[in-house]
Amino acid sequence: MGDIHDPALAAEGVERVEWALNEMPVLRRLTERFSAEKPLAGIRMSGCLHITTETANLARVLVAGGADLVLCASNPLSTQDDVAAALTTHYGIPTFAIHGEDTDSYYRHIQAALDHRPQLTMDDGADLVSELHKSRPELLGDMIGGTEETTTGVIRLRAMAADGALKLPVIAVNDAMTKHLFDNRYGTGQSTLDGIIRATNILLAGKVFTVVGYGWCGRGIALRAKGHGAHVVVTEVDPLRALEAAMDGYEVMPLEQAAARADFIVTATGDKHVVDRRHLEVMKDRCVLANSGHFNVEINIPALEAMAESKHRLRGVVDEYRLGDGRCLRLLAEGRLVNLAAAEGHPAAVMDMSFANQALAARYFAQHRGELDCSVHPVPAAIDREIARLKLDAMEIAIDTLTSEQSHYLSSWREGTT
Numbered sequence: 390m391g392d393i394h395d396p397a398l399a400a401e402g403v404e405r406v407e408w409a410l411n412e413m414p415v416l417r418r419l420t421e422r423f424s425a426e427k428p429l430a431g432i433r434m435s436g437c438l439h440i441t442t443e444t445a446n447l448a449r450v451l452v453a454g455g456a457d458l459v460l461c462a463s464n465p466l467s468t469q470d471d472v473a474a475a476l477t478t479h480y481g482i483p484t485f486a487i488h489g490e491d492t493d494s495y496y497r498h499i500q501a502a503l504d505h506r507p508q509l510t511m512d513d514g515a516d517l518v519s520e521l522h523k524s525r526p527e528l529l530g531d532m533i534g535g536t537e538e539t540t541t542g543v544i545r546l547r548a549m550a551a552d553g554a555l556k557l558p559v560i561a562v563n564d565a566m567t568k569h570l571f572d573n574r575y576g577t578g579q580s581t582l583d584g585i586i587r588a589t590n591i592l593l594a595g596k597v598f599t600v601v602g603y604g605w606c607g608r609g610i611a612l613r614a615k616g617h618g619a620h621v622v623v624t625e626v627d628p629l630r631a632l633e634a635a636m637d638g639y640e641v642m643p644l645e646q647a648a649a650r651a652d653f654i655v656t657a658t659g660d661k662h663v664v665d666r667r668h669l670e671v672m673k674d675r676c677v678l679a680n681s682g683h684f685n686v687e688i689n690i691p692a693l694e695a696m697a698e699s700k701h702r703l704r705g706v707v708d709e710y711r712l713g714d715g716r717c718l719r720l721l722a723e724g725r726l727v728n729l730a731a732a733e734g735h736p737a738a739v740m741d742m743s744f745a746n747q748a749l750a751a752r753y754f755a756q757h758r759g760e761l762d763c764s765v766h767p768v769p770a771a772i773d774r775e776i777a778r779l780k781l782d783a784m785e786i787a788i789d790t791l792t793s794e795q796s797h798y799l800s801s802w803r804e805g806t807t
């Protein structure tokens with residue numbers, strides 16, 4: 390079962406999945422609990438996630454908890470074929486994902502995951518839930534709920550809910566503190582720089598590095614680029630975020646101005662065509678363009694294609710576009726998530742927390758079947774705190790506790806200036 394590139398890659402995949410598990414102590418703890426308690430017994434689940442070593446470890450927790458699980462890819466370029474092989478042939482989890490699959494195969498694989506008739510879905514970008522509503526509405530009757538991993542997916546689902554189109558309850562895993570504070574910031578920060586460096590091997594020190602969007606991901610990317618010695622420029626549309634970037638020590642300016650100076654431009658907005666034709670027109674020769682936002686729409690690639698006289702693959706995932714005026718612009722990973730397409734995605738230690746949220750959100754749905762309405766719900770605060778505690782324990786970090794005097798003081802209003 391499943392549709393993978395090559396089953397012979399399974400042994401390599403298993404080794405890498407086990408390696409990642411070393412860095413995932415919270416998931417290890419949840420595997421023990423789920424094996425004993427079987428909170429997902431008999432529940433059919435379909436996950437549309439990046440098929441990486443970390444996702445394989447999440448899948449193992451869900452199956453340990455009794456779930457009947459299948460997986461498909463949430464991005465055509467993020468699948469690790471050895472992991473897909475390991476999942477399907479070694480861990481017994483049918484996986485429909487092939488690195489580099491075309492759009493037709495991508496959606497065929499999503500349909501295969503829906504053929505499983507899921508009661509719970511797990512999304513990264515909301516493609517599965519969106520297809521479920523658009524093409525398989527007859528399956529909605531059996532649904533218990535769905536979870537969503539990323540900012541862009543949560544935005545899409547909130548838009549569906551606002552339209553009255555969302556027909557199942559969803560938990561926004563992205564919005565948990567133990568998700569976006571760590572995964573979006575430190576995970577995307579490190580892995581985006583990793584992807585750019587692997588793809589180009591260009592020294593960052595002394596270069597002008599523009600980050601478009603100073604949200605959770607943008608903050609992490611800017612921080613890590615600064616750590617490499619780059620001169621970081623931030624562009625924003627939100628005045629609060631722009632102010633924060635300025636006070637964090639970055640130059641802030643409109644992208645049209647920044648584009649003329651940048652050696653690198655990296656987008657992380659969840660928005661469309663933030664790098665547009667007017668920016669492409671003023672960029673320096675050999676400027677490197679990359680995206681770390683969820684979809685490949687942040688850079689206006691059709692405009693770039695239209696402006697180019699020629700295009701050729703320079704190396705690995707680097708496409709060079711030669712423009713009519715002689716300038717060359719270099720696009721990484723076809724504008725798709727550079728940290729997953731050119732590197733291995735987030736390090737396991739941050740996915741440990743993100744995926745603990747996924748597993749516990751699934752357990753929450755199983756325990757509260759039928760209780761949530763068809764809207765987008767936060768991860769219960771108790772789950773967030775439990776994950777933070779488990780992670781601290783695993784890192785052997787102890788913290789203080791409030792004394793009863795302090796608890797009383799913090800909950801009363803009578804004491805003031807003395």
Ligand SMILES: NC(=O)c1ccc[n+]([C@@H]2O[C@H](COP(=O)([O-])OP(=O)(O)OC[C@H]3O[C@@H](n4cnc5c(N)ncnc54)[C@H](O)[C@@H]3O)[C@@H](O)[C@H]2O)c1
Nearest residue numbers: 539540541602604605606625626627658659660681682683
């Ligand atoms: N690469 C990864 O592995 C990864 C991980 C997590 C999230 N994501 C994706 O990254 C994107 C950003 O996520 P986030 O959590 O940082 O979101 P966020 O909402 O915290 O930040 C996005 C920022 O982009 C800004 N923005 C929007 N349009 C802009 C424009 N035209 N120019 C400049 N700034 C603009 C917004 O004002 C906001 O501050 C989303 O698509 C999310 O799904 C990717």
